[in-house]
Amino acid sequence: MKDFNKFLGTAKYIASEPLQNAVNVAIALGRPLLVKGEPGTGKTLLAHNIARGLGKKLIVWNIKSTTKAKDGLYIYDTVQRLNDSRFGDRDVSDIRQYIKYGKLGEAFASDEQVVLLIDEIDKADLEFPNDLLNELDEMSFHIPETGETIRAKHRPIVIITSNSEKELPDAFLRRCIFHYIEFPDRQMMEEIVKVHYPDIDKRLLHEALKKFYHLRKIESLKKKPSTSELLDWLQALIAGGISYRKLRSELVFAGALLKNEADFMHLPRNEAV
Missing domain, CATH: 3.40.50.300 (P-loop containing nucleotide triphosphate hydrolases)
Structure with missing residues (x-):
C-alpha cells in the first residue's frame, strides 16, 4: 500500500x-x-x-x-x-x-x-x-x-x-x-470533543460526558443522543456560560440532546440524570 x-x-x-x-x-x-x-x-x-x-x-x-x-x-x-x-x-x-x-x-x-x-x-x-x-x-x-x-x-x-x-x-x-463504525467510547469521545472545543473546561466536559453516556444507557429512549448532538449541546453549554456545578444538578438545554417528546418523560425535572 x-x-x-x-x-x-x-x-x-x-x-x-x-x-x-x-x-x-x-x-x-x-x-x-x-x-x-x-x-x-x-x-x-x-x-x-x-x-x-x-x-x-x-x-x-x-x-x-x-x-x-x-x-x-x-x-x-x-x-x-x-x-x-x-x-x-x-x-x-x-x-x-x-x-x-x-x-x-x-x-x-x-x-x-x-x-x-x-x-x-x-x-x-x-x-x-x-x-x-x-x-x-x-x-x-x-x-x-x-x-x-x-x-x-x-x-x-x-x-x-x-x-x-x-x-x-x-x-x-x-x-x-x-x-x-462503533459508537465512540468515552476516551475517544473526549478526543473528538477536544478537536472541536480545545479550550473546554475539563470539569464541564467531565460532567457533560457523564450525563451524556447515562442518557444513552436508558433502553427506553426512542432516539439516543449521538455525537453530533453532544457537540451541539456542548456548544450551547459554553455559549450559555453553564458551569459544571449547575450541570451536575440539572440537565440544562436538554432539547439539544433529546429530539423526541416521549424521551423527556424519562428525565426528572431539575435533578441529576
Missing part, C-alpha cells in the same frame, strides 16, 4: 485504527467501502475527510427513494433538444451535447482520482445496488443514444453509507469492503 494513499484521519476527524485500515484496504483493492453505524457516528463526514486528508476532490451523490442507478451515470436531456429544434439555432443532430453526466459519470470522467460518496444507499429501491454492480466492477458504462462507452480515467475512491433501513443484496455486499 503506497504511503501517499494512506488515510490516517484529519485534524477535524478522529478515525479509529480499524476504520483507517478499512479505508486503506478499500483504496488498495479498488473496492467500494460500505460504511454502517448508528446516526451521528460520522459516516457521511468520513468521505469528506478522506477527500480532505488525501487532497482529492469530493463528489457527493445523495440517494433518495426515487433515485435510479442510471441517474448517476448520465441524463439525456430530450426536453432541451426538443426546445432547441423548435426555437433555437443549434445543430440538434449532435446528441452528445444533450448528454449530461450524473455523479458517477462525473467521477469516471474526471482527469484525476476523486472520492465519490454514495450517501444513504438504502433509501433507494431494492434493485438500485444491483443495478450498479457492473459499473462499479468494470468502471465503465454505455450510452446507447451515442453508442459510446465511458470508461473511468482513474478508479474513484467509492464510499457508500447505509443506515440499515433495507437489507442490501448479497451480490452487492460481496463486492464491498465493509466497516461498522
Whole structure:
C-alpha cells in the first residue's frame, strides 16, 4: 500500500485504527467501502475527510427513494433538444451535447482520482445496488443514444453509507469492503470533543460526558443522543456560560440532546440524570 494513499484521519476527524485500515484496504483493492453505524457516528463526514486528508476532490451523490442507478451515470436531456429544434439555432443532430453526466459519470470522467460518496444507499429501491454492480466492477458504462462507452480515467475512491433501513443484496455486499463504525467510547469521545472545543473546561466536559453516556444507557429512549448532538449541546453549554456545578444538578438545554417528546418523560425535572 503506497504511503501517499494512506488515510490516517484529519485534524477535524478522529478515525479509529480499524476504520483507517478499512479505508486503506478499500483504496488498495479498488473496492467500494460500505460504511454502517448508528446516526451521528460520522459516516457521511468520513468521505469528506478522506477527500480532505488525501487532497482529492469530493463528489457527493445523495440517494433518495426515487433515485435510479442510471441517474448517476448520465441524463439525456430530450426536453432541451426538443426546445432547441423548435426555437433555437443549434445543430440538434449532435446528441452528445444533450448528454449530461450524473455523479458517477462525473467521477469516471474526471482527469484525476476523486472520492465519490454514495450517501444513504438504502433509501433507494431494492434493485438500485444491483443495478450498479457492473459499473462499479468494470468502471465503465454505455450510452446507447451515442453508442459510446465511458470508461473511468482513474478508479474513484467509492464510499457508500447505509443506515440499515433495507437489507442490501448479497451480490452487492460481496463486492464491498465493509466497516461498522462503533459508537465512540468515552476516551475517544473526549478526543473528538477536544478537536472541536480545545479550550473546554475539563470539569464541564467531565460532567457533560457523564450525563451524556447515562442518557444513552436508558433502553427506553426512542432516539439516543449521538455525537453530533453532544457537540451541539456542548456548544450551547459554553455559549450559555453553564458551569459544571449547575450541570451536575440539572440537565440544562436538554432539547439539544433529546429530539423526541416521549424521551423527556424519562428525565426528572431539575435533578441529576
